[in-house]
Amino acid sequence: MLRRIAPILLTLLVVVLGVMALAARPHAPSQGPSADFVVLVGVAGLRWDDVDPQRTPTLxxxxxxxxxxxxxxxSVHRPTCPLDGWLTLGAGSFAAWPGSQADGQCPPAEVTVERPDGIGANLPDQDIVVLHNQDRLPWGTVPGALSESVRCSVAVGPGAAVAAARPFGRVDRYEPTLPEDPTELLGSCVLSIVDLGTVAGTDPAARASAAREADAQLARVLAGRPPHSLVIVAGVADTERPSRLHVAIADGPGWEEGWLTSPSTARRGYLQLVDLAPTALAALGRPMPDxxxxxxxxxxxxxxxADLPAAIAEPADADREAAAQQEVAGAFFTVLAAVQVALAVAVLPLLRRARRHAGPYGPKPVSPRMVAIVEVLLVAAALAMPAALLAEAAPWWRYAHPAVSFAGLTGLLLAAATLLVRLVPGYRSTLGPLGAVAGLTTLAIGLDVITGARLQLNGVVGYSALEGGRYAGLGTVGLGVFVAAALLTAGWLAQRVPRGWRPVVMVAMGGIAVVVVGSPYLGADSIGAIALTAGVSVAAAISAGGWLTLTRLAWAAMAGLAVTVGFAVVDMGRAPAERGSLGRFLTALGDGTGGLTVQRSGASNFETLVNSPLTVLALAGALLVWFALLRPWGGLMRLFGIYPAIRAAMAGTGVAVVIGGVLGGAALDVAGAAAALVVPMAALSALRVLDHAADRTRPAGDRPGDAGWPDDPVARHYGDGGPDAGRSDGAAGTAEGDAAAAVVEGGPEAGAGPGRVVRSSAEVATG
Incomplete structure (x- = not known):
């Protein structure tokens, strides 16, 4: 009875941990400082490098x-051109001006503004803009939603007119240029939007001149600001490729000497362009639109x-880091994919010749030195992602050649990590490298997430603030690597305990990983936590033996669904503004706009699938596993038969990364990141198992488990008499089962079946 109900109890435990991790949420921030007037000042292209006490004293x-x-x-397009930026500012959601992109570059901003009454203005093209955003783009954006939420608004300049125009094209009050004394104009409406021009180009002198002119106009705005007002200055758009981070300053009662942040970023010192519209309404005490x-x-x-130069240097440095990340990330993943594919091809002949034949004839074995070199290369390939993550601890982007600096630093860290794994006492055992690599990776990523994910933000293997998809917690690549590392670590630990305790170890380690991934205080990835819950359920179900059947897969799917439903119930109980992605999606389904979310997710999956180098990693890893490692000569089936907990960990990883990638709009990126760790370790472990596939039973008294005989044949081969970390039952001096154990625990592929020689207990236990 206990064995029957144990999977149910363990699955319920995983579900409870998952729901608790997702349900915990920081307290909603209290109402921010209020204001009687809000003035939004935009300068397209303005960056923190342009702010200087001599050139821009007002800023x-x-x-x-x-x-x-x-x-x-x-916003919708990249880069976000000035007209797109102004439209997004006024809409509070991603928006695009028709024809604003020309081969990825920003064309000259041309806006037709009519002034029939000399007070307000009309944008005759506004109906085309509204149709473009409502029907052709998957965001359902309403241009002019900010102005629609207040009774009266002022616009100064053409860009401001784009932001302030109501959906039917009317601008309440409009001036093409800023008056010498704007006091009366800015005090006529509670909301004013001012366009102070553009700071563009790469010429320092030209940028300095444009910034100086915008600063002089800003001085007039501040001189004429209404009493008890909030003034926000923002670099509302890019002006060319590549995208950059821009200036954001808020000045008013209650906004003194602090950092700007937003619940949409959950990162101190970061906010998005789409945050400015709700910020203005919240300061004015106006309700948000429907x-x-x-x-x-x-x-x-x-x-x-308190040191202002040091404070301004921080966002300026973040901008340089984000720009360097865009330059380096593509090359890093391309090189990594190419190296891993080449390494997979090089492993194939070794797999063919790795199995030593017992008879006098057979293919000439590969030299031990060559095998050792390939093993070290496989370890290094698996550690490439963690090494690149740790490289973010040093400011490589500040040097003249960021790509060279990053490559050199990552290479040094990779060499050090590989040497550390090589010197681990259990390295010579069959599962020694796998356990060491997985453990180090879990530790590196876990500690980074627990301490605020500082290495993830703007990191080469993290996420970029310029992309706008994530600003805190665990990124797509980090999720894939962490899921694989955590489950492999759990499998390695589970393999060292008796069979009955393996599911418990899997659930314990997996439950901790679910909390790290899903907690809003840590990884903040609800979809990743749901996917990992399903993976942990699969791993726990088959860790004590057996294969991934349709029933067990359905059981894991039910566990993931249970976490999803539990979190949905909790999330829907919150206020609309405090709901997570799942709650917002369910709300959209209720009001009939859920199809837009599905459309955006599908478009994101397709774009990622065809453009990401990680897709190559995922497909190459799948091909190597299916057409080589899982063949009778590939060794992986034998590894799975001898070490069922490792089989369980890899099966759970596959389930988790596929679910997490598809539901998260990342296609195969999560799977590709996991494959960069799992596939090299699977190949290395398969090589070691095959090297001892022909070992035969020793006479009584000389068999494994007897006094004085090393437990692991791989250890004997390398001259290490220590116990094997991966024996079938993990008990000292015990070989699990007899020939029947090969069928019961590992399946027919482990060495027993019709027409095949049944192996001895020593073979079953040690490979």
Whole structure:
């Protein structure tokens, strides 16, 4: 009875842990500082490198007195051109101006503004803009939603007119240029939007001149600002490729000397362009529109240093890091994919010749030195992602050649990590390298997530603030590597305990990983936690023996569904503004806009599938496993038969990464990141198992488990008499089962079946 109900109890435990991890959420921030007036000032292209106490004294003074942050201007297109940026500002959601992109570059901004009454203005093309965003783009954006939420708004300049125009094209009050004394104009409506021009190009002198002119106009805005007002200065758009982070400064009562942040980023010092519209409405005390903004109201937080140059240097440095990350990340993943594919091809002949024949004739075995070199290369390939993550601890992007600096630093860390694995006492055992690599990777990523995921943000193997998809927690690549490493570590530990305790070890390790991935305080990835729950359920179900059957797969799917339903119930009980991605999706289904979410997810999956180098890693890994490692000569089936906990860990990893990638809109990126760790370790372990596939039973008294005889044939081969970390039952001096154990625990592929020689207990236990 206990054996029958144990899987049910363990699955329920995983479900409870998953729901608890996802349900815990930081307290919603209190209402931010209020204001009677809000003035949004936009300068397209303005970056923190352009802010200087001599050239831009007004901006410098605002930064000293107010709150500052890095602004991500991500919208529909990349780069976000000025008209796209202004439209996104006024819509509070991703928007695009028709024809704003020309081969990925920004064409000259041309806006037709009519002034029939001399007070307000009309945009005759607004109906085309609305149709383009409502019907052709998957965001369901309403241009002019910010102006529609207030009774009256002021626009100064053509860009501001684009942001302030209501859906039918009307701008309440409009001036093409800023008056010498804008006091009366800015005080006529509670919301004012001001366009101070553009800072563009790469010429330092030209940028300095444009920034100086915008700063002079900003001084007039501040001189004429209404009393008890909030002034927000933002670099509302890019001006060319590549995208950059831009200036964000908020100055007003309650916004003194802090960092800007937003619940949409959950990262101190970062906010998005779509956050500015809800910030303005929240400051004015106005209700949000019926169709919710994508952004969330920004707020000031403490912790900023009193040294203003040092404070401004932080977002400026983040901009340089994000720009360097864009330059380096593509090359890194391309090189990694090419190296791993080449290594997979090189392993094939070794797999063919790795099995030593017992008879006098057979193919000439590969030299031990060559095998040792390939093993070290496989370890290095598996550690490439963790090494690249740890490289973010040093400021490689500040050097003249960031790509060279990153490559050199990653190479040094990779060599050190590989040497550390090589010197681990259990390295000579069959599962020694796998356990060491998985454990180190789990530790590196887990510690980074627990300490705030600082190495993930703008990291080469993390996520970029310029992409706007994530600013805190665990990224797509980190999720794939962490899931694989955590489950392999759990499998390695489970293989060292008696069979009956293996599911418990799997659930314990897997439950901790679910909390790390899903908790809003840590990984903040609800979809990843749901996927990992399914993977842990699969791993626990088959860790004590057996294969991934349809019933067990359905059981894992039910566990993931149970976590999803439990979290959905909790999430839907929150206020609309506090709901997570799952709650927002269910809300969209209720109001009939859920199809847009599905369309966006499908488009994201397709774009990622055809453009990401990680797709190559996932497909190459799958081909190597299916057409080589799982063949009778490939060794993986034999490995699975002897070490069922490792089989369980790899099966659970496959289930988790596929679910996480598809539901998260990342296609095969999660699977590709996991394959970069799992496939090299699977190949290395298969090589070691095949090297001893022909070992035969020793006479009584000389068999494994007897006094004085090393437990692991691989250890004997390398001259290490220590116990094998991966014996079938993990008990000292015990070989699990007899010939029947090969069928019961590992299946027919492990060595027993019709027409085949039944292996001895020593073979079953040691391979």
């Amino acid at each position: 410098w003074r605002m930064a000293r007195e107010g709150s500052i942050g890095s602004l991500s201007v991500r 169709r919710a903004f994508l952004g969330r109201p920004a707020e000031p937080v403490g912790g900023r240093t």
